[in-house]
Amino acid sequence: MEVTLVQISIGLGLVISLLFSEFLGLAAGGMVVPGYFALNLTDPLRVATTVLVGLATWGIVRFMNFFMIIYGRRRTVLMILVGFLVGAVVRNFVTFEVSAFQLDLEVIGFIVPGLIAIWLDRQGVVETLSTLMVCSALVRMALILVKGGEVF
Numbered sequence: 001m002e003v004t005l006v007q008i009s010i011g012l013g014l015v016i017s018l019l020f021s022e023f024l025g026l027a028a029g030g031m032v033v034p035g036y037f038a039l040n041l042t043d044p045l046r047v048a049t050t051v052l053v054g055l056a057t058w059g060i061v062r063f064m065n066f067f068m069i070i071y072g073r074r075r076t077v078l079m080i081l082v083g084f085l086v087g088a089v090v091r092n093f094v095t096f097e098v099s100a101f102q103l104d105l106e107v108i109g110f111i112v113p114g115l116i117a118i119w120l121d122r123q124g125v126v127e128t129l130s131t132l133m134v135c136s137a138l139v140r141m142a143l144i145l146v147k148g149g150e151v152f
Helices: 005-024 033-039 044-064 072-093 112-123 125-146
Strands: 095-098 101-104
Touching (some): 005 033, 033 112, 044 072, 044 112, 072 112, 112 125
Antiparallel strands (some): 095 101
Protein backbone atom coordinates (compact mmCIF):
# COMPACT_ATOMS: atom_id res chain seq x y z
CA MET A 1 0.00 0.00 0.00
CA GLU A 2 1.42 3.35 -1.07
CA VAL A 3 1.12 6.36 1.20
CA THR A 4 -0.32 9.36 -0.65
CA LEU A 5 0.84 12.95 -0.46
CA VAL A 6 -2.38 13.93 1.32
CA GLN A 7 -1.79 11.31 4.03
CA ILE A 8 1.79 12.48 4.55
CA SER A 9 0.67 16.11 4.65
CA ILE A 10 -2.09 15.46 7.19
CA GLY A 11 0.28 13.39 9.34
CA LEU A 12 2.96 16.09 9.31
CA GLY A 13 0.30 18.70 10.00
CA LEU A 14 -0.88 16.75 13.03
CA VAL A 15 2.66 16.49 14.41
CA ILE A 16 3.50 20.16 13.83
CA SER A 17 0.12 21.30 15.20
CA LEU A 18 0.68 19.18 18.29
CA LEU A 19 4.14 20.68 18.81
CA PHE A 20 2.79 24.22 18.49
CA SER A 21 -0.03 23.41 20.87
CA GLU A 22 2.20 21.80 23.48
CA PHE A 23 5.15 24.20 23.39
CA LEU A 24 3.48 27.50 22.52
CA GLY A 25 -0.11 26.94 23.59
CA LEU A 26 -1.34 28.00 20.14
CA ALA A 27 -3.67 26.09 17.85
CA ALA A 28 -3.41 26.30 14.08
CA GLY A 29 -7.12 26.39 13.32
CA GLY A 30 -7.69 22.68 13.90
CA MET A 31 -5.25 19.81 13.90
CA VAL A 32 -5.72 18.80 10.24
CA VAL A 33 -5.98 22.30 8.75
CA PRO A 34 -2.22 23.02 8.31
CA GLY A 35 -1.84 19.81 6.29
CA TYR A 36 -4.58 20.81 3.89
CA PHE A 37 -3.30 24.38 3.66
CA ALA A 38 0.24 23.14 2.96
CA LEU A 39 -1.03 21.30 -0.10
CA ASN A 40 -2.67 24.49 -1.38
CA LEU A 41 -0.01 27.13 -0.66
CA THR A 42 0.67 27.41 -4.39
CA ASP A 43 -2.90 28.70 -4.83
CA PRO A 44 -3.05 31.86 -2.68
CA LEU A 45 -6.56 32.74 -3.88
CA ARG A 46 -7.89 29.42 -2.59
CA VAL A 47 -6.11 29.91 0.75
CA ALA A 48 -7.41 33.48 1.06
CA THR A 49 -10.94 32.39 0.13
CA THR A 50 -10.87 29.67 2.78
CA VAL A 51 -9.66 32.12 5.43
CA LEU A 52 -12.36 34.63 4.43
CA VAL A 53 -15.05 31.94 4.61
CA GLY A 54 -13.73 31.01 8.08
CA LEU A 55 -13.89 34.67 9.15
CA ALA A 56 -17.42 35.02 7.72
CA THR A 57 -18.48 31.85 9.54
CA TRP A 58 -17.10 33.18 12.82
CA GLY A 59 -18.89 36.51 12.28
CA ILE A 60 -22.22 34.87 11.40
CA VAL A 61 -22.19 32.64 14.48
CA ARG A 62 -21.21 35.57 16.72
CA PHE A 63 -24.14 37.52 15.27
CA MET A 64 -26.46 34.56 15.85
CA ASN A 65 -25.34 34.62 19.48
CA PHE A 66 -27.42 37.79 19.97
CA PHE A 67 -30.61 35.83 19.22
CA MET A 68 -29.96 32.36 20.58
CA ILE A 69 -27.98 30.61 23.27
CA ILE A 70 -24.92 29.06 21.65
CA TYR A 71 -22.28 27.32 23.75
CA GLY A 72 -20.35 24.06 24.00
CA ARG A 73 -21.10 21.31 21.52
CA ARG A 74 -23.89 23.33 19.93
CA ARG A 75 -21.43 26.15 19.13
CA THR A 76 -18.91 23.71 17.65
CA VAL A 77 -21.48 22.00 15.43
CA LEU A 78 -22.99 25.33 14.39
CA MET A 79 -19.56 26.67 13.38
CA ILE A 80 -18.88 23.62 11.22
CA LEU A 81 -22.39 23.69 9.72
CA VAL A 82 -22.31 27.41 8.93
CA GLY A 83 -18.79 27.02 7.52
CA PHE A 84 -20.01 24.19 5.31
CA LEU A 85 -22.96 26.27 4.08
CA VAL A 86 -20.96 29.45 3.46
CA GLY A 87 -18.32 27.39 1.65
CA ALA A 88 -21.03 25.79 -0.52
CA VAL A 89 -22.47 29.21 -1.39
CA VAL A 90 -19.01 30.52 -2.33
CA ARG A 91 -18.20 27.40 -4.38
CA ASN A 92 -21.46 27.42 -6.30
CA PHE A 93 -22.51 31.05 -6.64
CA VAL A 94 -19.54 33.42 -6.31
CA THR A 95 -17.72 34.14 -9.55
CA PHE A 96 -15.92 37.20 -10.84
CA GLU A 97 -15.08 38.26 -14.35
CA VAL A 98 -11.73 39.96 -14.65
CA SER A 99 -11.05 41.15 -18.21
CA ALA A 100 -11.75 38.07 -20.32
CA PHE A 101 -11.25 35.60 -17.49
CA GLN A 102 -13.91 34.09 -15.27
CA LEU A 103 -12.69 33.51 -11.75
CA ASP A 104 -14.43 30.80 -9.69
CA LEU A 105 -13.62 30.90 -6.01
CA GLU A 106 -12.80 27.61 -4.31
CA VAL A 107 -12.61 26.69 -0.65
CA ILE A 108 -10.24 24.11 0.82
CA GLY A 109 -12.25 21.17 2.11
CA PHE A 110 -15.77 21.13 3.46
CA ILE A 111 -15.22 21.43 7.21
CA VAL A 112 -11.93 23.37 7.16
CA PRO A 113 -13.61 26.83 7.30
CA GLY A 114 -15.67 25.70 10.30
CA LEU A 115 -12.57 24.40 12.08
CA ILE A 116 -10.83 27.72 11.47
CA ALA A 117 -13.89 29.60 12.78
CA ILE A 118 -13.91 27.52 15.96
CA TRP A 119 -10.34 28.52 16.74
CA LEU A 120 -10.90 32.14 15.71
CA ASP A 121 -13.61 32.17 18.37
CA ARG A 122 -11.60 30.34 21.05
CA GLN A 123 -8.15 31.80 20.53
CA GLY A 124 -8.46 35.04 18.59
CA VAL A 125 -8.00 36.13 15.00
CA VAL A 126 -4.34 37.14 14.97
CA GLU A 127 -3.16 34.16 17.01
CA THR A 128 -5.08 31.62 14.95
CA LEU A 129 -4.26 32.96 11.51
CA SER A 130 -0.57 33.57 12.22
CA THR A 131 -0.15 30.11 13.76
CA LEU A 132 -2.01 28.56 10.82
CA MET A 133 0.24 30.22 8.26
CA VAL A 134 3.47 29.35 10.09
CA CYS A 135 2.41 25.72 10.62
CA SER A 136 1.30 25.39 7.00
CA ALA A 137 4.65 26.70 5.76
CA LEU A 138 6.50 24.29 8.06
CA VAL A 139 4.39 21.37 6.83
CA ARG A 140 5.08 22.40 3.24
CA MET A 141 8.85 22.52 3.90
CA ALA A 142 8.70 19.15 5.65
CA LEU A 143 6.81 17.71 2.67
CA ILE A 144 9.52 18.95 0.34
CA LEU A 145 12.18 17.32 2.54
CA VAL A 146 10.28 14.04 2.86
CA LYS A 147 9.56 13.78 -0.86
CA GLY A 148 13.08 14.82 -1.88
CA GLY A 149 12.08 18.11 -3.48
CA GLU A 150 9.60 16.50 -5.86
CA VAL A 151 6.38 17.41 -4.11
CA PHE A 152 4.63 19.48 -6.73
